[in-house]
Amino acid sequence: MQRWLIAAVVACVAMAGCTASGDGNIENGRRPQQAGQPTHPLVTAGHAIAADAAALAGDQQAVQAHLQAMQHDMLRSMRVPDASRPIDHEAARAAIRDLEGVRSSAWVDRTNLLVLIGGSRYRSMATIDRICLALEPLGDTLAVVVNLQDVTATTPEGADTLSRNCQLPEGQQAFMQTKRRMDVVDPALRRVFRAQQAAGR
Structure with missing residues (x-):
């Protein structure tokens, strides 16, 4: 019971931290999903404790779900796209x-x-x-x-x-x-040409 309580508390704190950073609709202040950032330690700890508690309870499905969530977070921090979710x-x-x-x-x-x-x-x-x-x-x-x-x-x-x-x-x-x-002329090269032209005036 104590393990479940700890897991719930850690998960709630982690979710609060994630909510504070904010993702979502740009009209109400949210941004698109972001990758490349280290996973918050509380999020990882929450999954680890929850997986441990699920293992003690014999819930292998929950254990697998938390392990997959940890792997997903790790791949996102490494900027690896999810090949199982391609966009048509x-x-x-x-x-x-x-x-x-x-x-x-x-x-x-x-x-x-x-x-x-x-x-x-x-x-x-x-x-x-x-x-x-x-x-x-x-x-x-x-x-x-x-x-x-x-x-x-x-x-x-x-x-x-x-x-x-x-x-x-x-x-x-x-x-x-x-x-x-995507440009025929590289924008950086175009800026160099303009600077040279301005210097020659």
């Missing part, structure tokens, strides 16, 4: 079709989703967040990189592709995920 490409395109600012979308490869937007105000991380939230019910978004291109852009800077993995900070990739260059 056509379902993903349908899910974001009616989002504000989205003109059209297409999969460049199995990882990169190209989304054409209409207007510079939609070329933002907030738009990527909304797209990722729409994709979450379909599977593991850690395997998805969203690439935004503004079809109404009138400047080279505005035409640059804005890219980010759904669950990672800008510039980071999931395990075994390679960065794909």
Whole structure:
């Protein structure tokens, strides 16, 4: 009985800590699911104690569930996508079709989703967040990189592709995920040319 009580207390504290960090709908302050962060020690301890208590009670199904949860948390901290929850490409395109600012979308490869937007105000991380939230019910978004291109852009800077993995900070990739260059001219190279031109004036 004492083990079950300890497990319940640890689980409640862990859940409170996770809730404080907040995930979810961007309109009410929540963000898309995030990976790449170390698992909170209380979460791991909660699963370990609960698995121990379940083993003493002879509940092998509960033991297996807690061990799988610990493994899932470990893989997420290592930025490894869940291969058992792939996102169907056509379902993903349908899910974001009616989002504000989205003109059209297409999969460049199995990882990169190209989304054409209409207007510079939609070329933002907030738009990527909304797209990722729409994709979450379909599977593991850690395997998805969203690439935004503004079809109404009138400047080279505005035409640059804005890219980010759904669950990672800008510039980071999931395990075994390679960065794909979406622009014909690398934005960094374009900035060097502009700096050289300005210096030569």
